[in-house]
Amino acid sequence: MHDIRFIRDDAKSFDEAMARRGLEPQSDAILAVDQERRQIITTLQELQQKRNETSRQIGDIKKAGGDADAIMAEVAAIKSEMTALEEREKTLGEDLDAMLLSLPNILDAGVPDGADESDNVELRKIGEATAFSFPAQDHVALGESLGMMDFAAGAKLSGARFVVLKSGLARLERALASFMLDTHCGEFGYQEILPPALVKSETMQGTGQLPKFAEDLFHTEDDRWLIPTAEVPLTNLVANEILDADDLPLRLTAYTPCFRAEAGAAGRDTRGMIRQHQFSKVELVSIVEPDQSDDELERMTSCAENILKRLGLSYRVMMLSTGDTGFSARRTYDIEVWLPGQDDGKGMYREISSCSNCGPFQARRMKARFRNKGDKDTQFVHTLNGSGLAIGRTMIAVLENYQQEDGSIHIPDVLQPYMGGMTTLKLS
RNA sequence: GGAGAGGUGGCAGAGUGGUUGAAUGCGCCGGUCUCGAAAACCGGUAUGGGCGCAAGUCCAUCGGGGGUUCGAAUCCCCCUCUCUCCGCCA
Numbered sequence: 001m002h003d004i005r006f007i008r009d010d011a012k013s014f015d016e017a018m019a020r021r022g023l024e025p026q027s028d029a030i031l032a033v034d035q036e037r038r039q040i041i042t043t044l045q046e047l048q049q050k051r052n053e054t055s056r057q058i059g060d061i062k063k064a065g066g067d068a069d070a071i072m073a074e075v076a077a078i079k080s081e082m083t084a085l086e087e088r089e090k091t092l093g094e095d096l097d098a099m100l101l102s103l104p105n106i107l108d109a110g111v112p113d114g115a116d117e118s119d120n121v122e123l124r125k126i127g128e129a130t131a132f133s134f135p136a137q138d139h140v141a142l143g144e145s146l147g148m149m150d151f152a153a154g155a156k157l158s159g160a161r162f163v164v165l166k167s168g169l170a171r172l173e174r175a176l177a178s179f180m181l182d183t184h185c186g187e188f189g190y191q192e193i194l195p196p197a198l199v200k201s202e203t204m205q206g207t208g209q210l211p212k213f214a215e216d217l218f219h220t221e222d223d224r225w226l227i228p229t230a231e232v233p234l235t236n237l238v239a240n241e242i243l244d245a246d247d248l249p250l251r252l253t254a255y256t257p258c259f260r261a262e263a264g265a266a267g268r269d270t271r272g273m274i275r276q277h278q279f280s281k282v283e284l285v286s287i288v289e290p291d292q293s294d295d296e297l298e299r300m301t302s303c304a305e306n307i308l309k310r311l312g313l314s315y316r317v318m319m320l321s322t323g324d325t326g327f328s329a330r331r332t333y334d335i336e337v338w339l340p341g342q343d344d345g346k347g348m349y350r351e352i353s354s355c356s357n358c359g360p361f362q363a364r365r366m367k368a369r370f371r372n373k374g375d376k377d378t379q380f381v382h383t384l385n386g387s388g389l390a391i392g393r394t395m396i397a398v399l400e401n402y403q404q405e406d407g408s409i410h411i412p413d414v415l416q417p418y419m420g421g422m423t424t425l426k427l428s
Numbered sequence: 429g430g431a432g433a434g435g436u437g438g439c440a441g442a443g444u445g446g447u448u449g450a451a452u453g454c455g456c457c458g459g460u461c462u463c464g465a466a467a468a469c470c471g472g473u474a475u476g477g478g479c480g481c482a483a484g485u486c487c488a489u490c491g492g493g494g495g496u497u498c499g500a501a502u503c504c505c506c507c508u509c510u511c512u513c514c515g516c517c518a
Binding site for chain 1: 446447456457473474475476477478479486487488498499
């Protein structure tokens, strides 16, 4: 959500910012509604003041035993005048909110211009493409021949884009999640949270999934929504709160299932576990003071990268272009892991984490503020979120990068304690 | 799911139609006192919004929404959350 005062003060800059998002100038329409609304509010408040004063007089007169009929008629006239104005004000307020809620965040000046992901900029590349002395298989072939990955069973139970994992791979999911949580909580200062996976519309609006992106979500009959990421419940934990500056930064992490309708992705990534309706993820969320959010984005990204380094996986970090940066973000870094089994064994990089600084955009929607000790005024916090990491895709990366010629999988050292000392996944 | 009781300022807790944005206590901030501190005393201490350069001023808000009334924290309706008892249940 945007600050209406910023649009009033600097409509030109606002329109330029929207232009970077590929949008037509918005400020004229917004300010027209805003101006009419404020005029109405002013006259409405004058009428309210008059009504309040007159009502007080009526009380005095009645207490003194006088006749208040004439003055009561006066109030009746004021009230009838107010009714129409109140309705108009309500409509204008809703219109204004609808406009402000549907526009994307203003992009950071450092975000490269571009139409789509092909214009993203590579910031760094860590590690080399994994070398094999044999043709690399993809995770589907590996997982199925191990007897631990069953897409037919997933389809039988739930339809397309679901999978059933068994024995070693089922356990690997748990191992990856524990490893990530232990690292983020034990070493990077995140607090572990176990949030609900089903949330209210209001909560989805706070982080920006609603009202625009309902088609990407699963909706329950009692009007709740399945979370597409733990960013939603974690970030909304501070909704409608006024925090002490002393309590910031807040660093939260959660391992949750994530549900995505993938409405716009029909036909894309249909093979394997890359794109599922349900997957799990360890999410990182930071709530910080405004002047800290740029640094916090770097820190958060390095926390996510650290997991990949310890797993011995190669990756690159991309800064998303203006055309690829999500609705709520001001700046986003994607971490892409090397998957040697993709593209017919030629290998390719695939997104495994996305870290975004949302600035005050979500905070304004959520009314999440903080106050410095002794200060009277409040400010909106800045919010950040990032994957640390997506478990399903990390599993794919482990399978494809640690595969051996016989189709067994070497388990990365850091995961072995979480696998009961197991060193290899193989057909039993 | 059934029955009942409640949601008031950072917290505790008054308040059942007329200067109540809201007593009182605690907490917090500032001050007096003190070598310093404690205690005591004095003052301050919600959020959002309109107008205004500002000082300021006005409006709204006592879980949320609607209604009754000249006037509602106080009355009525709906929703929601919490607590107690019963039932059911992982």
